[in-house]
Amino acid sequence: MTPGPPRWIVGVDIGGTSLRAGMVPFAGGEPVAVVTGPSRPEEGAPQMVRRVVGMVRDSMESLGEEAAGIGIGVPGPLDRARGIVIEAPNLGWRDLPLRDMVARRTGLPVALDNDANCAAYGEWWMGAGRGTQRLIGLTLGTGIGGGIVLGGEIYHGASDSAGEVGHMSVRHPGRTCSCGGRGCVEAYASGPALAARAAEGIDSAPNSSLATLVREGPGPVTAEAVCGAAAAGDAYAMRVVEEAARILAVAVANLVHLFNPEIIVLGGGLAGAGEVLFGPLRAEARRRTFRPAWEACRIVAARFPATAGMIGAAGVLKRAIHG
Ligand SMILES: [Zn+2]
Structure with missing residues (x-):
């Protein structure tokens, strides 16, 4: 069986109090099969990243679909080229190679961008700013x-x-x-x-x-x-x-x-x-x-006050793999 065109992207929104992952249609739209959880930064970065990966898997499984990739919105100054979170004080993260950590555990392409950039991009792509x-x-x-x-x-x-x-x-x-x-x-x-x-x-x-x-x-x-x-x-x-x-x-x-x-x-x-x-x-x-x-x-x-971050993160991944 040859794979059809990609249909879904996982959009992830990482915040200081909560984590969210949802399946965003490849053509754009509101996320479905959204999984949420507390951030609990006190657990430390490796444990948080493990939970993010678990949420990504749960979201894909609950829809019964694979995703073309994972877009992640995350606070703090980033080095997007290297996929590194340079500093996220609310999460206690410093120089965390988040992109490669998630890519290694899921086998999927991953793209990062700043959480507020993702929210703005989500509103531009599908929301009030279309x-x-x-x-x-x-x-x-x-x-x-x-x-x-x-x-x-x-x-x-x-x-x-x-x-x-x-x-x-x-x-x-x-x-x-x-x-x-x-x-x-x-x-x-x-x-x-x-x-x-x-x-x-x-x-x-x-x-x-x-x-x-x-x-x-x-x-x-x-x-x-x-x-x-x-x-x-x-x-x-x-x-x-x-x-x-x-x-x-x-x-x-x-x-x-x-x-x-x-x-x-x-x-x-x-x-x-x-x-x-x-x-x-x-x-x-x-x-x-x-x-x-x-x-x-x-x-x-905003048209999507709660989900623009996930939508935009998915858009960032789409842009990264499809131009
Ligand atoms: Zn200030």
């Missing part, structure tokens, strides 16, 4: 990830480090960021930053549902709680989200001036806040940008 030539994707979660897709290609820069939107400086000198720098947009508009800001001012808003949460449990304030309360119309939570949105708008305005993109796609947990976030973000970014650039750019929510 058919566009200049897309910037932002993932608003524990950190703020970014990816730039120009002419259907992820823009990687000179050393695979482009698209670090979360570490654009928007305040001087500014708050300390998880990267060790100061004034990064991530220090103001990430999930933990939003939760911290809400907790800081909580005494000034005793009637907020967030204050009740802290007083009567289950507290402490989380980013999800802030977004939920804001979406439900809680005035204090709305103020906190709006403040983050306005700072995020500074980064968005910078991106609009620099790249003149057609679309900026926002994914990740915070994007789920909806109009409470998007309204002030658009209003502030519009005030800060040249009109022709602003009018050419749509700012939209």
Whole structure:
């Protein structure tokens, strides 16, 4: 029997809290037979990689199909040419030859890219940015990830480090960021930053549902709680989200001036806040940008907020084996 054309690619999304693998149609689409598990970085890299390989096998077996290869989205600076994760602090990985470790154990071709690049590429390939030539994707979660897709290609820069939107400086000198720098947009508009800001001012808003949460449990304030309360119309939570949105708008305005993109796609947990976030973000970014650039750019929510990373990782593998 001669093998038919490839039908599936395994897309893998490796994050600081969870791991996900799913079968993505070769022609593109949402992953099926998705397998998830906790990251448990404390187990160490070899054990984590073994579990990732197990999830890849489980995903293929549950669909009863082989895959043409495996695309992996992973945090941290990478050396894509050598398939190495140079540093992923949330995972405790350093100089990990992830591509070859997974390829050796599965016998399949493997390609790596940055997790936020994969999410942006997934939205470009199959999601909100289909058919566009200049897309910037932002993932608003524990950190703020970014990816730039120009002419259907992820823009990687000179050393695979482009698209670090979360570490654009928007305040001087500014708050300390998880990267060790100061004034990064991530220090103001990430999930933990939003939760911290809400907790800081909580005494000034005793009637907020967030204050009740802290007083009567289950507290402490989380980013999800802030977004939920804001979406439900809680005035204090709305103020906190709006403040983050306005700072995020500074980064968005910078991106609009620099790249003149057609679309900026926002994914990740915070994007789920909806109009409470998007309204002030658009209003502030519009005030800060040249009109022709602003009018050419749509700012939209991701179509695949949870799975764009897997879809994009599969797209990266497809690109690597088929050009
Ligand atoms: Zn930073």
